[in-house]
Amino acid sequence: MWNLTRFASSRLSRTRRLFSSVIPGPCIVHKRGTDILHDPWFNKDTGFPLTERDRLGLRGLLPPRVISFEQQYDRFMESYHSLEKNTKGQPDGVVALAKWRILNRLHDRNETLYYRVLMDNIKDFAPIIYTPTVGLVCQNYSGLFRRPRGMYFSAKDKGEMMSMIYNWPAQHVDMIVLTDGSRILGLGDLGVQGIGIPIGKLDMYVAAAGINPQRVLPVMLDVGTNNQKLLEDRLYLGLRQPRLEGEEYLEIVDEFMEAVFTRWPKAIVQFEDFQMKWAFETLDRYRKKFCMFNDDIQGTAGVALAGLLGTVRAQGRTLADFPDQKIVVVGAGSAGLGVLSMAVQAVARMTGKNETAAQNFFLLDKDGLITKERKNLDPAAAPFAKDPGQIVGLREGASLLEVVKKVKPDVLLGLSGVGGVFSEEVLKALRESGSTRPAIFAMSNPTMNAECTAADAFKHAGENIVFASGSPFENVNLGNGKVGYVNQANNMYLFPGIGLGSLVSGARFITDGMLQAAAECLASYMTDEEIQKGILYPSIDSIRHITAEVGASVLRAAVAEEVAEGHGDVGPKELAHMSKEETVEYVFRNMWYPIYSPLVQEK
Numbered sequence: 001m002w003n004l005t006r007f008a009s010s011r012l013s014r015t016r017r018l019f020s021s022v023i024p025g026p027c028i029v030h031k032r033g034t035d036i037l038h039d040p041w042f043n044k045d046t047g048f049p050l051t052e053r054d055r056l057g058l059r060g061l062l063p064p065r066v067i068s069f070e071q072q073y074d075r076f077m078e079s080y081h082s083l084e085k086n087t088k089g090q091p092d093g094v095v096a097l098a099k100w101r102i103l104n105r106l107h108d109r110n111e112t113l114y115y116r117v118l119m120d121n122i123k124d125f126a127p128i129i130y131t132p133t134v135g136l137v138c139q140n141y142s143g144l145f146r147r148p149r150g151m152y153f154s155a156k157d158k159g160e161m162m163s164m165i166y167n168w169p170a171q172h173v174d175m176i177v178l179t180d181g182s183r184i185l186g187l188g189d190l191g192v193q194g195i196g197i198p199i200g201k202l203d204m205y206v207a208a209a210g211i212n213p214q215r216v217l218p219v220m221l222d223v224g225t226n227n228q229k230l231l232e233d234r235l236y237l238g239l240r241q242p243r244l245e246g247e248e249y250l251e252i253v254d255e256f257m258e259a260v261f262t263r264w265p266k267a268i269v270q271f272e273d274f275q276m277k278w279a280f281e282t283l284d285r286y287r288k289k290f291c292m293f294n295d296d297i298q299g300t301a302g303v304a305l306a307g308l309l310g311t312v313r314a315q316g317r318t319l320a321d322f323p324d325q326k327i328v329v330v331g332a333g334s335a336g337l338g339v340l341s342m343a344v345q346a347v348a349r350m351t352g353k354n355e356t357a358a359q360n361f362f363l364l365d366k367d368g369l370i371t372k373e374r375k376n377l378d379p380a381a382a383p384f385a386k387d388p389g390q391i392v393g394l395r396e397g398a399s400l401l402e403v404v405k406k407v408k409p410d411v412l413l414g415l416s417g418v419g420g421v422f423s424e425e426v427l428k429a430l431r432e433s434g435s436t437r438p439a440i441f442a443m444s445n446p447t448m449n450a451e452c453t454a455a456d457a458f459k460h461a462g463e464n465i466v467f468a469s470g471s472p473f474e475n476v477n478l479g480n481g482k483v484g485y486v487n488q489a490n491n492m493y494l495f496p497g498i499g500l501g502s503l504v505s506g507a508r509f510i511t512d513g514m515l516q517a518a519a520e521c522l523a524s525y526m527t528d529e530e531i532q533k534g535i536l537y538p539s540i541d542s543i544r545h546i547t548a549e550v551g552a553s554v555l556r557a558a559v560a561e562e563v564a565e566g567h568g569d570v571g572p573k574e575l576a577h578m579s580k581e582e583t584v585e586y587v588f589r590n591m592w593y594p595i596y597s598p599l600v601q602e603k
């Protein structure tokens, strides 16, 4: 079942080879003159060749010298590096926002150049356009706002959404990331300011999955906010009213979904950073009706499961030992429950036993260990609630320290949103773990919400641990030339491939089988050699390659489950006849790559 195919070490060179052959086709433009210069999709800045300057009415609107794409690229990187130099010593937040601004300005001006620098420098730039800086951007959004990006549907737009959706200028939309801003990373309810998250996620879609940036749409559903500080902030840009609840809330989301799928029936909607009750409710409500998924529940689960399977391998054991792993999950929200559900499914498949699949998993929330004695036990958490007395001395609401001391877990996995809950005492208690190589997953974002830092994990829990965090940390210098490797366990390794595979297969829905295929693909990507070093996930530098592989796995699962309807002129039968290699090539061929296309004026 878990067929761990090893990939050749030439992964990266293969990606480069596939893209080196991209020849840009002509691009039809309906505009002239300054309208072209002000359109970031068509704009080439000083890169317009003289022939195009003549044909498109640009002569005289630009300095005379034509600068090549490579020179423009170098010029941007030079200004970026001098900004780094000039801001040295300033507070981290100031530097991060300055870097975000310079990238955002390029994004606003010239998308081709922006996405090329993003792709080529993804390791350095992901922490700016994505977690952790995107969190800071959302917190300061009302002050940082200069020009809109994406669409805003508010509670005041009820009854108008079907016509509003046609205000979006692009004729085709493939990928939508939608939030209501109610649980932005671990930062809570940020109302309309949460729009930064769909923007950042879609930047990752373009960079990692090669989704055409002309076909993405970030969306904010503004149903109010319960964040008192924002309600009192005179600069706040969202609705100044408490969040809609119950049916009133669902009516807004229903209306939005109907509008989107009426205009773009083949679009995919990713729900992102919804508070738990709406995350589960909307997933349940729409997943059999529309092509959609919830990234925090489903994307996170696959990435965590791949990491958990990697951990078993890192202990020198076989995957058949996974059901014996004792796993303590801290955080019983949308992410924590999503992870446990997928882990339980994996155990049930491996052992053939459903009833006992959750027995080695322990779940805690803000009130401690969840047992069957919990008052108002959330039905979603019920399958993981322990029988009190099942483990001597473990009572309802036991603290994390008590649980770690008694259970001696192989894995401690945090999705609580609370920085530092893996305290020194808890980490030291993990030294008594039954595992030869305990694992710590401090998955909450952004950095200050991580359950512990990488340095503390290696210092207190021991140097032989495996460590992963949701936001990036530097590797830890353990002295004597030894390095504590830091993995980034973030759903960015899966959501782009889930979206891409669904898109190019023309999936009607996103099934459990497709999500499982995505997780298996990620789990099997790493070689034994890498895993032995504690490296559970690919380098972010190869995110485009892993995303293509994940996309192809998702596509094949969609075909196998008979939900693939085809894409463009490739029908379901042709998809079904493709070999594994052909699906990967097909996915690569469908990935957009930033390169200046010759512009042709529409007659």
Ligand SMILES: NC(=O)c1ccc[n+]([C@@H]2O[C@H](COP(=O)([O-])OP(=O)(O)OC[C@H]3O[C@@H](n4cnc5c(N)ncnc54)[C@H](O)[C@@H]3O)[C@@H](O)[C@H]2O)c1
Residues within 6 Å of the ligand: 183, 184, 185, 186, 187, 275, 276, 295, 296, 300, 303, 330, 331, 332, 333, 334, 335, 336, 364, 365, 366, 367, 368, 414, 415, 416, 417, 418, 421, 443, 444, 445, 446, 449, 469, 470, 471, 489, 490, 491, 492
């Ligand atoms: N790394 C990733 O890919 C990834 C993916 C999704 C979510 N996350 C992060 O996970 C966190 C939680 O997301 P969510 O959607 O599940 O949120 P949520 O609000 O639905 O759930 C949070 C859970 O944590 C529990 N909790 C709060 N304080 C706690 C404490 N002191 N001890 C133990 N449990 C505590 C709450 O009771 C709740 O069960 C966020 O910080 C988010 O950024 C990371």
Ligand SMILES: O=C(O)C[C@H](O)C(=O)O
Residues within 6 Å of the ligand: 130, 131, 184, 185, 186, 273, 295, 296, 444, 445, 470, 490, 491, 492
């Ligand atoms: O946004 C991220 O970096 C991961 C995840 O979706 C989260 O909500 O924290």
Ligand SMILES: [Mg+2]
Residues within 6 Å of the ligand: 185, 272, 273, 295, 296
């Ligand atoms: Mg999220």
